Structures are given as C-alpha cells and as structure tokens.
Amino acid sequence: MFKKGLTALFMLLSFSASAVPTDDIAHILSEQQAAWNRGDLDGYMQGYWNNEKMRFISGKKIRYGWAETLAAYKKNYPDKATLGQLKFTINDTKMLSNYAAIVVGHWQLTRAKDKPSGVFTLLVEKLNDRWVITHDHTSD
Incomplete structure (x- = not known):
C-alpha cells in the first residue's frame, strides 16, 4: 500500500511539474x-x-543578438500607429525537456489601415532560472 501511495504521489508531482512550465511560457507571450x-x-x-x-x-533576414533585434523593432515600428494592437494565439507548446520547449502559434496586428498576420515558432529555454525566448522564427 505504501509503495502504491508513493508511486501515485510521484506521478502527481511529475504531472504538476510538467504543467507549470507551459503556464510560465504562455505568461511570457x-x-x-x-x-x-x-x-x-x-x-x-x-x-x-x-x-x-x-x-x-x-522574412529573408536572420538577426543575432538581443540589441540588434530591439534596434530592428524600433526602426520598423517607430510609433504607436505602426505598432497597432498585437494578439498572440498559441497553438501548441511541446516540452522538449524540463528546460526547453517549442511554441507554435499565430500573431496578428490590428492597425487603422491593415491587419497583418502570420505564424511563429519559438524555442523557449529556462536559463538562470528564467524562461526566455532564445530563437524566434516569425513569418507572414
């Protein structure tokens, strides 16, 4: 009986631990x-x-580095009108390990003159006890 109880407790803890990262990752987005x-x-x-x-x-560009990516965002989205309103929809989060996940989803901007949209694939990793996007492939 005791062994069955430990097995059930271990399974419950394992399930809880694996469910939490997906919530943390969704929180990032x-x-x-x-x-x-x-x-x-x-x-x-x-x-x-x-x-x-x-x-x-x-598009056809690969950027390396946080600072370069921020500079590109600021160049391409210089004001609130070009930023519009962003909506992310996560379609799937696949945990690769306790420290890495692939996230697939859609993005949409709503602006006064248009509604561009597309898809993304993210590699999200737990580094220094924090979940962060380490690789972002976004397309129209």
Whole structure:
C-alpha cells in the first residue's frame, strides 16, 4: 500500500511539474503582448534572452543578438500607429525537456489601415532560472 501511495504521489508531482512550465511560457507571450500594446518595445523584449546569441528570423533576414533585434523593432515600428494592437494565439507548446520547449502559434496586428498576420515558432529555454525566448522564427 505504501509503495502504491508513493508511486501515485510521484506521478502527481511529475504531472504538476510538467504543467507549470507551459503556464510560465504562455505568461511570457502574454506579457509581451501587453507591452507591445502599450507601445513599450523595451518591455516587449524582456521575453527574449538578452544575449548576442539570441536568434530572430523573419522574412529573408536572420538577426543575432538581443540589441540588434530591439534596434530592428524600433526602426520598423517607430510609433504607436505602426505598432497597432498585437494578439498572440498559441497553438501548441511541446516540452522538449524540463528546460526547453517549442511554441507554435499565430500573431496578428490590428492597425487603422491593415491587419497583418502570420505564424511563429519559438524555442523557449529556462536559463538562470528564467524562461526566455532564445530563437524566434516569425513569418507572414
């Protein structure tokens, strides 16, 4: 009986531990969405790994580094009108380990003159006890 109880407890703890990271990862995108929608690109970038090895792929460009990615965002989205309102939809989060996940989803901007949208694939990793996006492949 005691052994069965320990097995059940271990299974419960394992399930709880694996469910939490997906919530933490979804929270990153929620915080990014909120920062974008208030016009705070510096806040938006807090979801990314602040490192020169962070990768951002969009269109035909591959960017390396947090600072380069922030500079590109500020150049391409210079004001609130171009930022519009962002909405992320997560379609799937696949845990690769206790420290890494792949997130697949859709993004949409709503602006006065258009509604661009597309898809993204993110590699999210737990580094220094914090979940961050280390690789972002976004397309129209």
